[in-house]
Amino acid sequence: MKIIVVGAGGAVGQAAVKALEARHEIISVGRNSGDLHADLDDVDSIRAMYRETGKVDAVVSAIGHGHFGALEQMTAEQFMLGIHHKLLPQVNLVLEGFDYVNDGGSFTLTSGVLNRDPIRGSAAAGAANGALDGFVCAAAVDMPRGLRINCVSPEVLEASRERYDGFFNGHYHVSDEAVGLAFSRAVEGCQTGQVLIVEFG
Amino acid sequence: MKIIVVGAGGAVGQAAVKALEARHEIISVGRNSGDLHADLDDVDSIRAMYRETGKVDAVVSAIGHGHFGALEQMTAEQFMLGIHHKLLPQVNLVLEGFDYVNDGGSFTLTSGVLNRDPIRGSAAAGAANGALDGFVCAAAVDMPRGLRINCVSPEVLEASRERYDGFFNGHYHVSDEAVGLAFSRAVEGCQTGQVLIVEFG
Numbered sequence: 001m002k003i004i005v006v007g008a009g010g011a012v013g014q015a016a017v018k019a020l021e022a023r024h025e026i027i028s029v030g031r032n033s034g035d036l037h038a039d040l041d042d043v044d045s046i047r048a049m050y051r052e053t054g055k056v057d058a059v060v061s062a063i064g065h066g067h068f069g070a071l072e073q074m075t076a077e078q079f080m081l082g083i084h085h086k087l088l089p090q091v092n093l094v095l096e097g098f099d100y101v102n103d104g105g106s107f108t109l110t111s112g113v114l115n116r117d118p119i120r121g122s123a124a125a126g127a128a129n130g131a132l133d134g135f136v137c138a139a140a141v142d143m144p145r146g147l148r149i150n151c152v153s154p155e156v157l158e159a160s161r162e163r164y165d166g167f168f169n170g171h172y173h174v175s176d177e178a179v180g181l182a183f184s185r186a187v188e189g190c191q192t193g194q195v196l197i198v199e200f201g
Numbered sequence: 202m203k204i205i206v207v208g209a210g211g212a213v214g215q216a217a218v219k220a221l222e223a224r225h226e227i228i229s230v231g232r233n234s235g236d237l238h239a240d241l242d243d244v245d246s247i248r249a250m251y252r253e254t255g256k257v258d259a260v261v262s263a264i265g266h267g268h269f270g271a272l273e274q275m276t277a278e279q280f281m282l283g284i285h286h287k288l289l290p291q292v293n294l295v296l297e298g299f300d301y302v303n304d305g306g307s308f309t310l311t312s313g314v315l316n317r318d319p320i321r322g323s324a325a326a327g328a329a330n331g332a333l334d335g336f337v338c339a340a341a342v343d344m345p346r347g348l349r350i351n352c353v354s355p356e357v358l359e360a361s362r363e364r365y366d367g368f369f370n371g372h373y374h375v376s377d378e379a380v381g382l383a384f385s386r387a388v389e390g391c392q393t394g395q396v397l398i399v400e401f402g
Contacts (some may be wrong), residue, residue: 126339132329
């Protein structure tokens with residue numbers, strides 16, 4: 001398969017690439033790294049990316065960031081950062097991707113643990129993750145031409161332990177291999193509309 | 202208790218009011234109906250509403266609308282309608298409400314069935330609902346002064362059968378009483394961070 005992996009340079013993206021690159025042609029995409037550069041916050045940049053890749057069999061997204069901070073001090077603008085920089089770019093990858101994904105292909109998005117096992121200050125992230133999980137569930141029944149759509153929702157990664165030091169105490173830190181299996185299942189498997197939770201391993 | 206019910210004129214809001222009005226003082230709020238008028242899409246209108254009500258013990262929200270339509274034809278702007286008119290107004294009710302809800306009080310938001318049992322054309326609604334469910338889960342751990350926050354996620358209401366005729370075939374249509382029990386449990390109960398699903402009854 002020919003597979004676009006957006007956010008391929010991040011911890012989750014690297015886990016996805018490792019799981020798929022031995023068997024497939026990967027086009028890695030990042031803001032400043034990878035085979036192609038794209039700014040997912042800009043829909044024109046998404047369109048340019050697809051024009052560059054041409055037809056593919058799968059699109060994997062492992063991007064997104066947002067605001068962390070106490071809810072009582074949170075502004076609406078801070079709340080919306082996760083919507084604008086994690087939810088909407090991944091939704092736009094789908095909305096703009098229909099003409100570029102071959103029949104029977106798939107979209108795989110990334111949400112995360114914080115809408116089921118939150119940490120302090122994660123209300124905005126929980127909303128963005130929940131939106132992604134809800135989106136793939138409902139989008140799946142609308143997919144044309146046998147296209148599938150799923151979401152990988154990993155626990156915090158072992159690879160991100162230092163970066164998030166202290167924020168995820170008590171959370172199991174999952175391996176690249178465990179996260180990679182979920183992306184493999186999403187891309188190479190048969191399910192659709194699923195939230196593939198990676199809780200252990 | 203003194204309870205604000207926003208969207209009190211809608212099907213879900215009416216079910217909430219019916220369940221609570223015998224035991225509590227209800228301040229009903231609607232765009233064009235109710236004890237107070239407010240436009241929840243406008244944060245200044247939310248602030249004016251709270252200044253008018255003064256301190257309360259609970260805030261119940263039963264508002265929201267969005268775009269329904271085939272995903273392949275959906276624009277990003279259409280997708281975002283549910284975010285801007287269902288998710289963000291309810292989040293703003295919380296963000297702006299901290300100074301007005303008494304210690305130990307509660308916020309109760311409304312999501313819906315479409316992020317777990319979608320119908321065709323409901324991808325945007327599924328995202329908005331999932332965001333609300335994820336938000337309350339994560340927001341609950343950030344709540345100060347013993348405040349609680351939950352979300353009622355009802356199946357389609359019997360009261361809305363004619364309005365949505367044909368769209369929810371095969372879905373159980375829940376009664377006002379069943380929906381009202383969930384709001385009662387959210388407001389008068391003790392749980393927090395929960396999605397109170399109303400599937401039958």
